[in-house]
Amino acid sequence: MTVVAMQVNGKQVSADVETRTLLVHYLRENLQLTGTHVGCDTSQCGACVVHVDGKAVKSCTILAVQAAGAEVRTIEGLADGDRLHPVQAAFKEHHGLQCGFCTPGMIMTAVDMLRRIPKPDETTIRHELEGNFCRCTGYHNIVKAIKAASEVI
């Protein structure tokens, strides 16, 4: 067991966890932030993507203790009160989601992408999404949403 403390969505949190606890399980189970999802067990699907110290990280592939002292942001912490992040708004406007299960990870990846590459073209967007699977949308509208968001950010 290890005591781990970090900042999540702007709040200081701390807990005594089994050392083997993955960050995604810490978020989902200890903090009840169930917006971050588990979709695979080989670190490929991206449903678990969060931001750790401003960078997109697959939370299934990092222990909670590895995020000790870090600033973690999850999908629940993306909107500014009632104001959706432009990427969230674009996903809704352009039908970039169907079942919604990949969506939190997809949005967090997209936010990080646009932070690093402000005006990506379609080829770049598709390449940057390699670590996020979607089974429903065929990616067409996800790409469209990200392109649209890039124009307003």
Next chain:
Amino acid sequence: MNAINAKKATGIGAAVPRKEDFRFITGNGHYTDDINRQGQAYACFVRSPHAHATIDEIDYASALAMPGVLCILTGKDVAADGLGGLICGWLVHSKDGSPMKTGAHPVLALSHVRYVGHQVAVVIAQTAAQARDAAEQINVTYGELASVTSVADAQAPDAPQVHAEAPRNTSFEWELGDKAATEAAFKNAAKIVSLDIANNRLIPNAMEPRAAIGEYDKGSGIYTLYTTSQNPHVARLVLSAFIGVAPENKLRVIAPDVGGGFGSKIFIYAEETVCVWASKKVGRPVKWVADRSESFVSDAHGRDHQTHAELALDATGKMLGLRVKTIANLGAHLQLFSASVPTYLYATLLSGQYDLPAIYCEVDGVLTHTAPVDAYRGAGRPEATYVIERLAETAAREMGMDPAEFRRRNFIRKFPHQTPVIMAYDTGDFEASLNAACQLIDYANFPARKAEAAARGQRRGIGFSTYIEACGIAPSAAIGTLGAGVGLWESAEVRVNPTGSVEVLTGAHSHGQGHETTFAQLVSDRLGIPMENVEIVHGDTDKVQFGMGTYGSRSGAVGMSAIQVALDKVIAKARKIAAHVLEAGEGDIIFEDGRFSVAGTDRGLAFAELALQAYTGHKFPTSEIEPGLKETSFYDPTNFTFPAGCHIAEVEIDPATGTVKVIKFVAVDDFGNIINPMIVEGQVHGGVAQGIGQALLENAVYDPDTGQLLTGSFMDYCMPRADDLPSFDVGMTVTPAPSNPLGIKGCGEAGAIGSPAAIINAITDALGIREIAMPVTPERAWRAANGL
């Protein structure tokens, strides 16, 4: 429909953004794993590492003593409690009239394991980690046996037998069509085109893994099951009537937000059954969530056909006859729909869009030591389309005809059209979709693009797939005669609240299809009320009395038709009440744009005002008209619906690396009337992505000697990623379906149905070859391109 929607910002035909999106984009969805019940315990399943073995002993004494372990259950406990087995709900018969053959399918394996991943035991513990740790300490002594996993080997005389009840591992030898007429057609043929076709085995891989929480309330005796299901009422029926885990009236099934299904979440599996059953035994709610690795071995797989097909033509390229022999892999056990998928959902579409006078199809359903195979997006229709469209394209090439011209030569042009394989197509305009698709992909200028690519050393090809499918599943009596154990109607209850807002309780279930929006569009349009005032309720058997669920592209055609009929009844009653309230004859009441008015006057009532009147009962004779405003419909479709269209793929192959790039993919589909074009296009995008996945990337592979699933994770099973796919060009043509009140055909599966043939036709065109197997990996394309 209301004239007010001419601007199409809302109502039927409008691309309204989805109401349900807010919770998903902000991380506030409630998927089954997000739900936690007070005091819940956790289940971990022990699964067979062998494809075929006897279970000689299960030693779990040390596991039972481990920290946090509450209970360990095996097949013996299932048998002791007298639980029924997992069922197949569709009975097919062989040519000799005998019913399909299979062995028992107990909830937990009892004497034998029959596929890698087969559920053998379950540990229930205080935490998920404790359950997993204990499961690893369970020692199962297996008597390993030889196994067979492929359809090619399953019927060999010395093949290991999956079930003693099915000799030669053959569950059924089924046929459809007219053998004699087809033989005659072949005798008169000027040309016969023959192909051996494999339809590769796929794993649905919805992004949300399966999960369940079973709960038993001691005081009331009521069980509750949270489950990732496409059809909670069917789950309730099967669990109570067939498996016998709880009486139907004591079982509540809730399918909350579900992260995709594609057919794999139709079935009632061992895991959710165990969760319900065990919850009473341990006196705690029991929660189980699949690892992706578990999903790979135990979710129902799809496709896996081996087919020999021959097409007979006259000298002008007109089709005369088609004969098909298919061997379909059923896996180790028949599942809920699995007997129907390679038979009635497959062979009945072999006429394609063509005026084909004679068809004869034989299907052997074989059992193998693999995961059960059942419905996966398209369920039989992708397999049929692949056969007929590969034959059509090959025939066109061998006869020196342009593939589009060849289709035109053979299209059905008069409706209704009775095919030789049960289906009677009611309406369609196949040439319209073909022409529109050719325009959209700029077919005329393909030769120039091909030459330009060749100058760069690249091989370009173009491929057609003109598909038709049967969905809007299904007219109950018709499928009853074909062996279905259920009817496939759908229910809707429209409840008008006293304040004029509306709840619609639907038996359909949304796991990505956007029903909360599209169904609300219909209600908003008919009743003239804003969409925010309409709630769509689904997924809870305590709220919705009964429904058949969502699959087979039926929620629009059948689910929305039920809503339409219920709305008809609501409006009819409302008009009667309005007549009394407005002191006019019923014939003088006009209902338009959400308002009841008396013709020729300015007297009227808004819908909300009428609602209040209905619930106060002051101004109409309640001895003649009951107070309240709530109507139900159980709508049974009168026919299947027949979406159809044309898919055209343009690919470019690098002969040096074998990389296949999809340059352009065009889909022009006729889905009849459309409620929300944005959502319909999204369904096409997703279906096409899965079809391209089948053609280029995905393959579920079992080791032929050990029966191990080699593609057991996303490391080895290649899922389509964003950079594997282009953006798609989607168009629509419309011939409304005459078989339901809304004229909807349905759109959920068509993308996956038409696309594989288009891709493979394009690849064979690019490489100038006759055949190539799916998936066309870079290695396969490279070998073909270089004659290796």
